[in-house]
Amino acid sequence: xxxxxxxxxxxxxxxxxxxxxxxxxxxxxxxxxxxxxxxxxxxxxxxxxxxxxxxxxxxxxxxxxxxxxxxxxxxxxxxxxxxxxxxxxxxxxxxxxxxxxxxxxxxxxxxxxxxxxxxxxxxxxxxxxxxxxxxxxxxxxxxxxxxxxxxxxxxxxxxxxxxxxxxxxxxxxxxxxxxxxxxxxxxxxxxxxxxxxxxxxxxxxxxxxxxxxxxxxxxxxxxxxxxxxxxxxxxxxxxxxxxxxxxxxxxxxxxxxx
Amino acid sequence: xxxxxxxxxxxxxxxxxxxxxxxxxxxxxxxxxxxxxxxxxxxxxxxxxxxxxxxxxxxxxxxxxxxxxxxxxxxxxxxxxxxxxxxxxxxxxxxxxxxxxxxxxxxxxxxxxxxxxxxxxxxxxxxxxxxxxxxxxxxxxxxxxxxxxxxxxxxxxxxxxxxxxxxxxxxxxxxxxxxxxxxxxxxxxxxxxxxxxxxxxxxxxxxxxxxxxxxxxxxxxxxxxxxxxxxxxxxxxxxxxxxxxxxxxxxxxxxxxxxxxxxxxxxxxxxxxxxxxxxxxxxxxxxxxxxxxxxxxxxxxxxxxxxxxxxxxxxxxxxxxxxxxxxxxxxxxxxxxxx
Numbered sequence: 150x151x152x153x154x155x156x157x158x159x160x161x162x163x164x165x166x167x168x169x170x171x172x173x174x175x176x177x178x179x180x181x182x183x184x185x186x187x188x189x190x191x192x193x194x195x196x197x198x199x200x201x202x203x204x205x206x207x208x209x210x211x212x213x214x215x216x217x218x219x220x221x222x223x224x225x226x227x228x229x230x231x232x233x234x235x236x237x238x239x240x241x242x243x244x245x246x247x248x249x250x251x252x253x254x255x256x257x258x259x260x261x262x263x264x265x266x267x268x269x270x271x272x273x274x275x276x277x278x279x280x281x282x283x284x285x286x287x288x289x290x291x292x293x294x295x296x297x298x299x300x301x302x303x304x305x306x307x308x309x310x311x312x313x314x315x316x317x318x319x320x321x322x323x324x325x326x327x328x329x330x331x332x333x334x335x336x337x338x339x340x341x342x343x344x345x346x347x348x349x350x351x352x353x354x355x356x357x358x359x360x361x362x363x364x365x366x367x368x369x370x371x372x373x374x375x376x377x378x379x380x381x382x383x384x385x386x387x388x389x390x391x392x393x394x395x396x397x398x399x400x401x402x403x404x405x406x407x
Numbered sequence: 408x409x410x411x412x413x414x415x416x417x418x419x420x421x422x423x424x425x426x427x428x429x430x431x432x433x434x435x436x437x438x439x440x441x442x443x444x445x446x447x448x449x450x451x452x453x454x455x456x457x458x459x460x461x462x463x464x465x466x467x468x469x470x471x472x473x474x475x476x477x478x479x480x481x482x483x484x485x486x487x488x489x490x491x492x493x494x495x496x497x498x499x500x501x502x503x504x505x506x507x508x509x510x511x512x513x514x515x516x517x518x519x520x521x522x523x524x525x526x527x528x529x530x531x532x533x534x535x536x537x538x539x540x541x542x543x544x545x546x547x548x549x550x551x552x553x554x555x556x557x558x559x560x561x562x563x564x565x566x567x568x569x570x571x572x573x574x575x576x577x578x579x580x581x582x583x584x585x586x587x588x589x590x591x592x593x594x595x596x597x598x599x600x601x602x603x604x605x606x607x608x609x610x611x612x613x614x615x616x617x618x619x620x621x622x623x624x625x626x627x628x629x630x631x632x633x634x635x636x637x638x639x640x641x642x643x644x645x646x647x648x649x650x651x652x653x654x655x656x657x658x659x660x661x662x663x664x665x666x667x668x669x670x671x672x673x674x675x676x677x678x679x680x681x682x683x684x685x686x687x688x689x690x691x692x693x694x695x696x697x698x699x700x701x702x703x704x705x706x707x708x709x710x711x712x713x714x715x716x717x718x719x720x721x722x723x724x725x726x727x728x729x730x731x732x733x734x735x736x737x738x739x740x741x742x743x744x745x746x
Contacts, residue, residue: 199641225643232637238499239633239688249631253643258624260691305642 150174150212151227151308151340152198157207159193166205167193171367173359175309175342180335180356182372183344186385189361191344192233192313198342199230199311225253229302231312235294240287243278243297244269250304272303276330292323299330310334312343316350328353348381348389349402360384376402413692416685420699424481427703431477431710437468444469475605476713477706479667482608482615483600484674484705485698486664490657491675492682492697493622496629496690497653498558505661505675508565508654512572513542514665519579519592528602531595532610532666539662542568547654556647558636597721598669600709607667614663618656619698625653626690633690671705671722673730678704680737 158169167190175181175198183191196202198209200216209216211227229250248261248269255261261269273279276296281289289297295315302310315331316324328350331341335356345351351358351372358375360368362384368375381389381402388405433439447465490505498507506512517538521531549564550556576592583589622629628649631639639646661675681704682696708729712720 201637201640220643221640221645222643225641228641230637230641232641235634235638237634238501239496239683241630241688245630245689249634249642252628252631255627257628257649260627 150176153210153213154198155208155210157197157204157209159190159197159202160205166365168361168365168367169206171207171359171361173357173369175340177308177340178335178338179340180331180354181340181342181359182351182354182356183342183359183361184346184348184351184384185361186363189363189365191361194359194361195311195313195342195344198309199228200224201230222253225305225307227308229305229307229310231295231298231302231310231315233313234291234318235298237286240285242282243284243286243289244273244282246286246297247272247301247304250301253305268306269300269304272300275303276300291318292320292326295319295323295327296330299327299334303334307339309340309342312341314344314346316345316347324350325353348376348385352376352400352402376400413686417695417699420696420703424699424703424706427706427710428477428481431480431706432469432473434710434714435468435473436714437465439465439468439473471604475608476600476603476709478608479603479611480600480706480709481702482611483664483668483671484678484701484703484708485619486611486615486660486701487671487675488678488682488697488701488704489619489622489694490660492679492690492694493629493653493657494675495679496633497650498562499633499635500562501680502676503562504672505657506569506670507562508546508658509542509568509572510539510658510661511665511670512569512576513545514539514662515592515596515670516572516575516579517541518595518666518669519576519583522588522591522595523579523583532607536662536666539665540658542572543654543658543662547651558650594721595669597723598671598726599712599719599721600668601713601719603667611663611667614659618660622653622656622660623694625649626694629653629690629694668722671726673723673726673734674701674705674708677730677734677737680734684737684740 152175154171154173157171158166160166171194173181183194185191193202197204200221203217211219211224216224244266248265250272251261251265251268255265270279270282273282276299278293278296278300281293281297286294286297299310312331315327319327331343332354335341355372358370358372360375362368376391378389378391381391390403390405391400392403393400429441429444432444433441443462443465447462447469450462487505491503494503494505494507495501514535515538517534517536518531521534526534546565546568547561549567550560553560580589580592583592628644631642631644632646632649636646678701679693679697681700682693686692686696708722708725712722712725
């Protein structure tokens with residue numbers, strides 16, 4: 150067990166409780182898709198796990214230690230976070246960007262050394278994007294940026310990779326490519342927790358589903374056991390159909406005719 | 408940009424700086440031959456000083472006036488440019504200048520109070536320094552009082568403090584005696600190295616050295632801060648602590664610079680852009696280049712200011728007249744990929 154979320158609840162200052170009593174654990178090689186309608190706190194839950202937001206009640210244990218008591222540097226050695234999108238104010242080349250993933254292992258007054266650049270190169274190779282190394286971050290496409298961000302997360306040598314809507318802002322091909330990458334990462338032993346607006350992505354990824362509904366209720370379980378037509382229709386408040394397509398051998402979630 | 412090209416750029420800039428420093432020492436109402444400069448300086452270190460009347464006069468000009476002034480101009484240029492570069496980095500905004508947190512307004516109020524109280528030069532400088540630091544303390548206290556920690560709130564606090572202090576300054580100018588006090592305040596605000604001697608140089612060098620070394624050490628972390636708070640935090644950085652150190656260093660640099668020579672506009676905004684154009688946005692490379700180019704630019708401006716006309720031209724006039732078109736040119740040059 151790498152991460153253990155125990156009975157956490159969250160409320161923004163002066164606002165009613167967003168969600169409460171959420172518990173689940175994250176293990177090696179596991180994929181967890183956080184789903185639910187807009188505004189239920191999917192990203193907030195992910196932010197709590199990334200130590201970007203502090204739960205009101207409950208605790209999150211990182212390898213058995215309360216995350217509140219850990220230093221940001223210690224957390225960053227185990228948990229990497231891939232933000233939804235990045236708008237850089239200054240243009241750095243891709244390699245300089247990816248090498249910042251080594252920051253948790255570099256002293257405050259130090260600069261990255263040859264070994265750290267080697268790690269960054271290796272992460273780029275792992276993502277099969279070595280050819281981008283010298284390009285400026287501002288000059289590459291959205292899909293490439295997402296890959297570069299994941300490469301930086303890999304340079305952190307984490308155990309868990311958290312991704313906030315990794316498929317948002319990407320074309321259909323790149324969405325599927327990113328899902329494939331997530332699956333491969335899980336096969337290599339990384340745990341991946343993602344938020345997504347597309348229940349079909351949760352089905353494609355398999356693994357676990359963590360759903361928050363509009364009443365703030367939390368449902369957790371394997372995607373196969375949790376996801377069914379009634380569940381999805383109730384979650385999103387529209388008619389959704391689940392069909393098994395024999396040709397591709399999986400269940401597909403689609404909307405009913407408008 | 409590869410390492411060789413970067414080192415070459417640094418070397419060329421450094422060479423230019425050395426040549427300009429020598430030229431600045433030679434140029435002036437009493438122009439000096441570079442060879443004589445060498446003689447004067449070497450006779451200082453000789454076991455038995457050669458006594459020569461013309462050299463003795465030169466000695467006074469060089470050591471009492473020109474060398475301190477040259478050193479001060481270089482340090483002030485470097486300090487203002489470096490804090491501009493650092494603020495632009497951590498606030499993720501290439502339009503930010505060193506007075507973003509109200510340092511200059513605070514220093515102006517400090518200097519103006521010393522002038523109105525009829526105090527001397529040392530008090531004026533100390534008041535300016537304290538005023539500048541106090542303004543930053545106020546600007547950083549507002550987010551703490553509001554319990555909202557974000558760079559945007561910090562920048563807005565800087566604007567609030569700056570605006571308030573500008574009005575205070577306006578009141579002081581309004582009540583000031585026109586011929587003496589008001590003109591002293593106005594001249595102080597336009598910036599000048601005329602009253603500088605070795606004592607000011609000695610006073611600001613520790614701040615210059617410590618601030619510059621600390622910030623250079625943090626240059627790679629500044630890259631990470633420039634991605635924004637979320638990314639910096641998830642990369643394991645204690646954002647508030649690091650921001651605190653960086654703001655303290657940059658504020659001390661700016662306040663010390665402003666305290667000895669008055670407010671000087673443009674340089675802290677333009678030089679970081681020049682550095683980015685030369686070596687790219689990576690702070691580990693652009694910060695050293697910023698320091699050297701800032702020193703070079705300020706030195707050239709100050710030399711023009713004192714040698715062009717028979718009267719001294721206030722520095723802000725020249726930094727604006729030269730800096731603003733330079734800035735436009737830089738924006739034109741870097742439109743492709745720097746932002």
